[in-house]
Amino acid sequence: xxxxxxxxxxxxxxxxxxxxxxxxxxxxxxxxxxxxxxxxxxxxxxxxxxxxxxxxxxxxxxxxxxxxxxxxxxxxxxxxxxxxxxxxxxxxxxxxxxxxxxxxxxxxxxxxxxxxxxxxxxxxxxxxxxxxxxxxxxxxxxxxxxxxxxxxxxxxxxxxxxxxxxxxxxxxxxxxxxxxxxxxxxxxxxxxxxxxxxxxxxxxxxxxxxxxxxxxxxxxxxxxxxxxxxxxxxxxxxxxxxxxxxxxxxxxxxxxxxxxxxxxxxxxxxxxxxxxxxxxxxxxxxxxxxxxxxxxxxxxxxxxxxxxxxxxxxxxxxxxxxxxxxxxxxxxxxxxxxxxxxxxxxxxxxxxxxxxxxxxxxxxxxxxxxxxxxxxxxxxxxxxxxxxxxxxxxxxxxxxxxxxxxxxxxxxxxxxxxxxxxxxxxxxxxxxxxxxxxxxxxxxxxxxxxxxxxxxxxxxxxxxxxxxxxxxxxxxxxxxxxxxxxxxxxxxxxxxxxxxxxxxxxxxxxxxxxxxxxxxxxxxxxxxxxxxxxxxxxxxxxxxxxxxxxxxxxxxxxxxxxxxxxxxxxxxxxxxxxxxxxxxxxxxxxxxxxxxxxxxxxxxxxxxxxxxxxxxxxxxxxxxxxxxxxxxxxxxxxxxxxxxxxxxxxxxxxxxxxxxxxxxxxxxxxxxxxxxxxxxxxxxxxxxxxxxxxxxxxxxxxxxxxxxxxxxxxxxxxxxxxxxxxxxxxxxxxxxxxxxxxxxxxxxxxxxxxxxxxxxxxxxxxxxxxxxxxxxxxxxxxxxxxxxxxxxxxxxxxxxxxxxxxxxxxxxxxxxxxxxxxxxxxxxxxxxxxxxx
Amino acid sequence: xxxxxxxxxxxxxxxxxxxxxxxxxxxxxxxxxxxxxxxxxxxxxxxxxxxxxxxxxxxxxxxxxxxxxxxxxxxxxxxxxxxxxxxxxxxxxxxxxxxxxxxxxxxxxxxxx
Numbered sequence: 001x002x003x004x005x006x007x008x009x010x011x012x013x014x015x016x017x018x019x020x021x022x023x024x025x026x027x028x029x030x031x032x033x034x035x036x037x038x039x040x041x042x043x044x045x046x047x048x049x050x051x052x053x054x055x056x057x058x059x060x061x062x063x064x065x066x067x068x069x070x071x072x073x074x075x076x077x078x079x080x081x082x083x084x085x086x087x088x089x090x091x092x093x094x095x096x097x098x099x100x101x102x103x104x105x106x107x108x109x110x111x112x113x114x115x116x117x118x119x120x121x122x123x124x125x126x127x128x129x130x131x132x133x134x135x136x137x138x139x140x141x142x143x144x145x146x147x148x149x150x151x152x153x154x155x156x157x158x159x160x161x162x163x164x165x166x167x168x169x170x171x172x173x174x175x176x177x178x179x180x181x182x183x184x185x186x187x188x189x190x191x192x193x194x195x196x197x198x199x200x201x202x203x204x205x206x207x208x209x210x211x212x213x214x215x216x217x218x219x220x221x222x223x224x225x226x227x228x229x230x231x232x233x234x235x236x237x238x239x240x241x242x243x244x245x246x247x248x249x250x251x252x253x254x255x256x257x258x259x260x261x262x263x264x265x266x267x268x269x270x271x272x273x274x275x276x277x278x279x280x281x282x283x284x285x286x287x288x289x290x291x292x293x294x295x296x297x298x299x300x301x302x303x304x305x306x307x308x309x310x311x312x313x314x315x316x317x318x319x320x321x322x323x324x325x326x327x328x329x330x331x332x333x334x335x336x337x338x339x340x341x342x343x344x345x346x347x348x349x350x351x352x353x354x355x356x357x358x359x360x361x362x363x364x365x366x367x368x369x370x371x372x373x374x375x376x377x378x379x380x381x382x383x384x385x386x387x388x389x390x391x392x393x394x395x396x397x398x399x400x401x402x403x404x405x406x407x408x409x410x411x412x413x414x415x416x417x418x419x420x421x422x423x424x425x426x427x428x429x430x431x432x433x434x435x436x437x438x439x440x441x442x443x444x445x446x447x448x449x450x451x452x453x454x455x456x457x458x459x460x461x462x463x464x465x466x467x468x469x470x471x472x473x474x475x476x477x478x479x480x481x482x483x484x485x486x487x488x489x490x491x492x493x494x495x496x497x498x499x500x501x502x503x504x505x506x507x508x509x510x511x512x513x514x515x516x517x518x519x520x521x522x523x524x525x526x527x528x529x530x531x532x533x534x535x536x537x538x539x540x541x542x543x544x545x546x547x548x549x550x551x552x553x554x555x556x557x558x559x560x561x562x563x564x565x566x567x568x569x570x571x572x573x574x575x576x577x578x579x580x581x582x583x584x585x586x587x588x589x590x591x592x593x594x595x596x597x598x599x600x601x602x603x604x605x606x607x608x609x610x611x612x613x614x615x616x617x618x619x620x621x622x623x624x625x626x627x628x629x630x631x632x633x634x635x636x637x638x639x640x641x642x643x644x645x646x647x648x649x650x651x652x653x654x655x656x657x658x659x660x661x662x663x664x665x666x667x668x669x670x671x672x673x674x675x676x677x678x679x680x681x682x683x684x685x686x687x688x689x690x691x692x693x694x695x696x697x698x699x700x701x702x703x704x705x706x707x708x709x710x711x712x713x714x715x716x717x718x719x720x721x722x723x724x725x726x727x728x729x730x731x732x733x734x735x736x737x738x739x740x741x742x743x744x745x746x747x748x749x750x751x752x753x754x755x756x757x758x759x760x761x762x763x764x765x766x767x768x769x770x771x772x773x774x775x776x777x778x779x780x781x782x783x784x785x786x787x788x789x790x791x792x793x794x795x796x797x798x799x800x801x802x803x804x805x806x807x808x809x810x811x812x813x814x815x816x817x818x819x820x821x822x823x824x825x826x827x828x829x830x831x832x833x834x835x836x837x
Numbered sequence: 838x839x840x841x842x843x844x845x846x847x848x849x850x851x852x853x854x855x856x857x858x859x860x861x862x863x864x865x866x867x868x869x870x871x872x873x874x875x876x877x878x879x880x881x882x883x884x885x886x887x888x889x890x891x892x893x894x895x896x897x898x899x900x901x902x903x904x905x906x907x908x909x910x911x912x913x914x915x916x917x918x919x920x921x922x923x924x925x926x927x928x929x930x931x932x933x934x935x936x937x938x939x940x941x942x943x944x945x946x947x948x949x950x
Contacts, residue, residue, distance in 0.1 A: 006899060
């Protein structure tokens with residue numbers, strides 16, 4: 001370390017030390033002259049050697065090269081600007097994508113020791129749920145030694161503040177939630193485990209900063225005031241800070257202590273119910289305990305829980321732990337999507353770099369002369385190579401800066417548009433920075449290495465290099481265009497095809513009777529009354545019941561293997577008139593009788609996969625004692641998996657025990673909006689303590705569609721940019737190829753060659769690469785788009801129209817960019833060219 | 838490049854740092870004095886060429902065997918004086934013992950043949 005320190009100190013004082021050395025040698029020379037020795041070596045060379053001895057030559061050379069590079073780029077501003085633009089796009093797209101990933105999955109929440117926060121979810125090989133029963137949560141909380149704290153969030157339907165017409169989002173949390181996150185109240189106080197953890201504590205509510213501003217005009221006197229929440233008075237104890245960082249991106253406007261849930265939601269037994277999955281669980285690892293150890297301990301606890309409460313635990317259940325201290329908890333599927341996006345953005349970088357590589361090669365042709373001179377006056381091949389690499393690196397660094405700026409703008413727009421949590425900032429952190437540095441190095445290698453090597457070896461095989469460049473660009477562009485076409489098709493599909501059920505006129509009404517301690521009998525009575533009253537409302541054409549409503553909060557899914565293929569099965573429990581109300585056609589058989597047992601209705605695609613070419617009616621489903629007979633086949637209706645083409649459905653008749661969980665589905669004849677007040681009145685008359693959540697499927701559906709539309713727009717835009725880049729690049733390469741051979745072509749024509757034949761020789765070298773590129777790109781797209789299936793909303797990932805469209809667009813653009821510059825051959829003025837020399 | 842002005846042979850390869858360290862053992866010296874001292878101590882048998890002396894001194898500065906400070910020469914001029922450091926002394930001892938080992942080995946061979 002001492003030596004490095006001395007070296008650095010030397011560098012800092014280099015000017016002074018160098019002057020001193022010169023002076024010292026001058027003294028030596030004078031002294032030597034006195035003794036009659038007039039011969040002193042080259043002092044300049046000696047000083048250089050001294051500099052070398054300190055090991056800083058590389059820095060000097062680098063600075064030299066950089067200065068030279070800057071001069072070179074400044075001399076060709078047009079080229080430099082073009083190159084920078086190309087690079088900025090290529091790198092900017094990547095940095096934007098990474099910044100987003102970083103924001104969602106890597107950046108730690110601004111809470112103390114975010115890296116020790118874990119999200120805990122129930123999993124088994126066949127089952128998965130993000131929520132667990134509150135008693136199970138308490139069991140883990142009490143027994144887990146590897147968790148220093150556990151937090152739970154209970155999501156509930158929105159609440160009504162005082163007499164507001166609009167409802168306000170709300171969550172119940174364990175009283176330690178804010179203390180564990182180190183949240184400081186903007187006003188008042190957050191929950192305190194010593195006060196708010198008891199059911200008999202005075203009812204307290206914490207408001208979000210946004211709600212406080214919007215609804216209460218930021219009035220600081222609000223603290224201590226009592227407001228009504230679903231007609232239950234509660235004291236406002238505090239306001240969350242403006243930039244509040246919550247777990248799992250949960251930002252409701254009302255926060256209440258979970259211990260007081262029975263007060264706010266009357267007669268609710270959720271907190272005692274072992275089978276009602278209701279809370280999301282988070283934990284904080286004890287310092288020094290690895291996540292693996294926690295998983296092992298929780299596994300043991302799960303087994304213990306199974307012994308005590310067999311009905312609360314699945315077969316082979318375990319608690320899955322994922323890092324929780326980020327904006328989002330990443331599920332394995334999300335990593336897959338992230339990887340796919342990564343591949344697409346890297347394709348763009350590839351296009352930019354190959355493009356730039358082409359430009360560089362054209363420039364290399366011009367610079368041959370200059371380099372030749374430098375070699376002639378003694379520059380070594382290694383030095384030239386290093387010089388060219390430095391130039392490329394310089395360009396890449398500038399491009400990266402521009403890319404970083406581009407990413408900053410993109411993130412800024414995204415954050416403002418998406419109403420993101422306020423603690424998120426757009427400024428790149430060290431991860432984004434190192435990613436950008438890596439990108440810079442990668443880009444330099446991609447676009448700079450080949451030309452530099454060529455020069456240094458002084459062997460130029462331009463045609464092959466050019467062909468590779470064209471081929472790569474075409475391949476990458478075709479992947480991007482095909483994917484863009486697929487996503488566009490998916491958007492079209494969602495927009496213009498039937499999701500299998502008529503969503504426009506539907507309203508779902510979720511009274512959450514299970515949360516109000518209704519017995520199944522009472523629930524049945526409530527639902528029956530509700531249904532009959534709704535039916536008598538003018539404008540209601542049909543009413544039915546379903547356990548898992550379309551586009552609902554809860555999704556249940558089973559993965560099943562049929563003939564080696566995974567089929568995603570979405571089970572549901574419905575009332576007999578469900579199919580009619582939803583507008584799902586019955587293809588075969590009949591619907592249920594009310595409460596019918598051992599009968600199942602399957603969706604068309606399930607029947608097709610399970611019993612191909614056979615009549616599914618009367619087939620048996622299930623194993624062991626609970627065999628069910630197929631009594632009907634319904635049309636495909638992806639009511640809870642709009643985007644998933646592989647989804648299949650199974651329906652059972654809702655039984656008495658399901659009644660507490662049932663949701664009403666209403667089909668209105670007119671505008672579904674107008675139903676809300678009527679529904680509210682009816683529910684208030686039936687039971688004033690129940691506040692059903694009323695949702696219009698049309699709006700939920702629109703939200704879904706907007707998301708896919710946004711993604712498709714972005715991908716198509718990026719795809720078009722990539723294709724534009726490729727085309728410009730190809731135009732450049734062809735122009736260059738033609739220019740390079742102008743004289744040869746002119747002579748050929750003068751000697752009588754047909755112009756068309758000449759044209760074909762010029763273009764001949766590009767035909768193969770284009771063909772190979774298109775084929776490779778198509779294959780890559782076909783292979784890669786499998787990952788995309790879940791996001792394609794029922795469009796086949798090998799959808800012919802998309803492939804044809806993508807390839808056709810590319811082919812047309814490429815042909816144009818080949819032909820237009822090449823056509824110059826046809827207009828050559830032979831006399832001028834041949835006269836020129 | 839100018840040729841060395843003296844017919845005296847240069848020191849054996851790699852021994853110059855050792856010689857410099859040795860002459861600095863008795864106190865700090867400037868560059869010219871180091872060359873002179875080596876020349877004299879070797880009964881004018883060895884000459885240190887400045888083209889080797891200064892780069893060697895720089896390398897020794899890098900290694901931290903010597904430090905350089907400004908002082909006044911006997912002719913009353915500002916000069917840079919080189920001084921041995923503790924690690925320089927250690928290096929000297931190490932190099933001397935290594936040289937002696939090598940020297941005796943070479944002598945063995947010469948005597949045998």
